[in-house]
Amino acid sequence: xxxxxxxxxxxxxxxxxxxxxxxxxxxxxxxxxxxxxxxxxxxxxxxxxxxxxxxxxxxxxxxxxxxxxxxxxxxxxxxxxxxxxxxxxxxxxxxxxxxxxxxxxxxxxxxxxxxxxxxxxxxxxxxxxxxxxxxxxxxxxxxxxxxxxxxxxxxxxxxxxxxxxxxxxxxxxxxxxxxxxxxxxxxxxxxxxxxxxxxxxx
Amino acid sequence: xxxxxxxxxxxxxxxxxxxxxxxxxxxxxxxxxxxxxxxxxxxxxxxxxxxxxxxxxxxxxxxxxxxxxxxxxxxxxxxxxxxxxxxxxxxxxxxxxxxxxxxxxxxxxxxxxxxxxxxxxxxxxx
Amino acid sequence: xxxxxxxxxxxxxxxxxxxxxxxxxxxxxxxxxxxxxxxxxxxxxxxxxxxxxxxxxxxxxxxxxxxxxxxxxxxxxxxxxxxxxxxxxxxxxxxxxxxxxxxxxxxxxxxxxxxxxxxxxxxxxxxxxxxxxxxxxxxxxxxxxxxxxxxxxxxxxxxxxxxxxxxxxxxx
Numbered sequence: 187x188x189x190x191x192x193x194x195x196x197x198x199x200x201x202x203x204x205x206x207x208x209x210x211x212x213x214x215x216x217x218x219x220x221x222x223x224x225x226x227x228x229x230x231x232x233x234x235x236x237x238x239x240x241x242x243x244x245x246x247x248x249x250x251x252x253x254x255x256x257x258x259x260x261x262x263x264x265x266x267x268x269x270x271x272x273x274x275x276x277x278x279x280x281x282x283x284x285x286x287x288x289x290x291x292x293x294x295x296x297x298x299x300x301x302x303x304x305x306x307x308x309x310x311x312x313x314x315x316x317x318x319x320x321x322x323x324x325x326x327x328x329x330x331x332x333x334x335x336x337x338x339x340x341x342x343x344x345x346x347x348x349x350x351x352x353x354x355x356x357x358x359x360x361x362x363x364x365x366x367x368x369x370x371x372x373x374x375x376x377x378x379x380x381x382x383x384x385x386x387x388x
Numbered sequence: 389x390x391x392x393x394x395x396x397x398x399x400x401x402x403x404x405x406x407x408x409x410x411x412x413x414x415x416x417x418x419x420x421x422x423x424x425x426x427x428x429x430x431x432x433x434x435x436x437x438x439x440x441x442x443x444x445x446x447x448x449x450x451x452x453x454x455x456x457x458x459x460x461x462x463x464x465x466x467x468x469x470x471x472x473x474x475x476x477x478x479x480x481x482x483x484x485x486x487x488x489x490x491x492x493x494x495x496x497x498x499x500x501x502x503x504x505x506x507x508x509x510x511x512x513x514x
Numbered sequence: 515x516x517x518x519x520x521x522x523x524x525x526x527x528x529x530x531x532x533x534x535x536x537x538x539x540x541x542x543x544x545x546x547x548x549x550x551x552x553x554x555x556x557x558x559x560x561x562x563x564x565x566x567x568x569x570x571x572x573x574x575x576x577x578x579x580x581x582x583x584x585x586x587x588x589x590x591x592x593x594x595x596x597x598x599x600x601x602x603x604x605x606x607x608x609x610x611x612x613x614x615x616x617x618x619x620x621x622x623x624x625x626x627x628x629x630x631x632x633x634x635x636x637x638x639x640x641x642x643x644x645x646x647x648x649x650x651x652x653x654x655x656x657x658x659x660x661x662x663x664x665x666x667x668x669x670x671x672x673x674x675x676x677x678x679x680x681x682x683x684x685x686x
């Protein structure tokens with residue numbers, strides 16, 4: 187994403203280092219578990235693979251109390267507005283890891299019912315491929331997110347989150363104006379985005 | 389050489405520590421923390437959480453049964469009676485007058501108790 | 515066994531039959547369906563396991579005849595007493611209807627709604643003939659062979675089939 191381009195001069199200071207150290211070592215996950223990847227997540231949180239070593243023991247099912255949303259499993263077109271609402275209700279700083287191929291790209295479900303990748307509707311930071319990914323892969327994904335967080339800066343503005351909220355406002359306006367359901371509105375927005383060549387609706 | 393107010397010195401220290409803590413918390417959360425945290429107030433973040441769907445029912449405006457209120461009120465009354473009983477019991481000195489005074493206090497409340505019992509206030513199921 | 519009973523009591527109803535490794539399948543015309551269902555219920559086939567359909571686009575789409583109609587509505591029954599299973603296929607034309615079994619079997623309600631949603635076959639006498647899995651104004655019927663396999667993904671870059679809803683937006 188251009189706005190978070192690490193190769194540009196994002197100068198991190200000592201204060202940034204301290205804050206980022208605190209944030210990356212206490213990532214509380216919000217498991218948005220819909221399918222099999224959620225089972226692998228459970229196994230990752232259990233004692234053998236143990237996510238708690240990374241500070242991510244406190245998994246909270248409330249968006250208010252968590253930092254990191256793990257999208258675990260297939261997201262259908264009907265679930266897309268719900269996913270957007272939950273992402274919107276999370277407090278910043280927040281990150282998203284898309285776990286498994288269904289969340290990353292629709293996976294083996296190239297059908298009318300499945301959202302072909304959650305990055306079409308919410309901003310994603312790390313993608314973990316696999317069907318399902320082994321717990322070690324998921325831990326590697328979280329470690330990659332930690333590396334990404336290390337390079338952030340307090341003075342950096344997260345454009346993708348701002349654009350997400352704008353798209354959420356647009357979605358709600360369209361829904362109210364035309365009386366469509368969330369799923370239909372998002373499908374319309376996807377078709378509009380495809381026409382203008384964007385990859386996402388935000 | 390002991391200062392005449394020295395037994396109260398710990399209280400002064402407590403007061404100072406409390407004041408410093410309170411001011412420090414106010415300053416940190418008001419001035420320092422906003423520089424460190426991301427600031428993106430959004431209306432969507434304030435909405436009630438209901439698993440991502442719009443709320444199906446208007447908040448917690450259900451109709452509550454009056455028996456909860458009744459139980460709470462009775463509890464307060466008899467708990468206050470017990471609270472008055474305790475210091476009386478501590479200072480009781482085997483005099484008839486004090487005993488009679490407490491008995492008359494309890495008799496007043498006993499009348500109310502019998503009335504509530506007769507009215508069925510103690511039966512939860514009704 | 516059951517097929518002999520059917521032949522005895524409804525002669526000529528079974529237009530085709532085949533068996534494969536213990537399966538038994540018969541093909542009947544839709545006019546005989548309700549009589550067949552009554553017979554099966556009396557003979558003990560009281561568990562309707564499934565109703566589904568198959569789309570044969572290369573079949574000539576005409577009413578009547580042995581292999582008529584684009585669709586085959588497929589019913590599965592289980593006889594709980596004798597553990598015998600039976601499959602019944604009913605050819606239907608595109609736009610044709612089949613008598614509903616909701617009077618006899620409560621499960622037929624949602625099975626028939628699912629068949630309507632995914633194939634477009636209507637059932638006469640169904641109390642609530644609406645779509646079940648997709649939404650009310652979903653364009654098309656998803657399991658027909660001419661429905662795009664990838665659902666008309668608007669971001670499709672290669673191997674794209676027809677666009678979703680021909681690129682039309684949903685209107686309220």
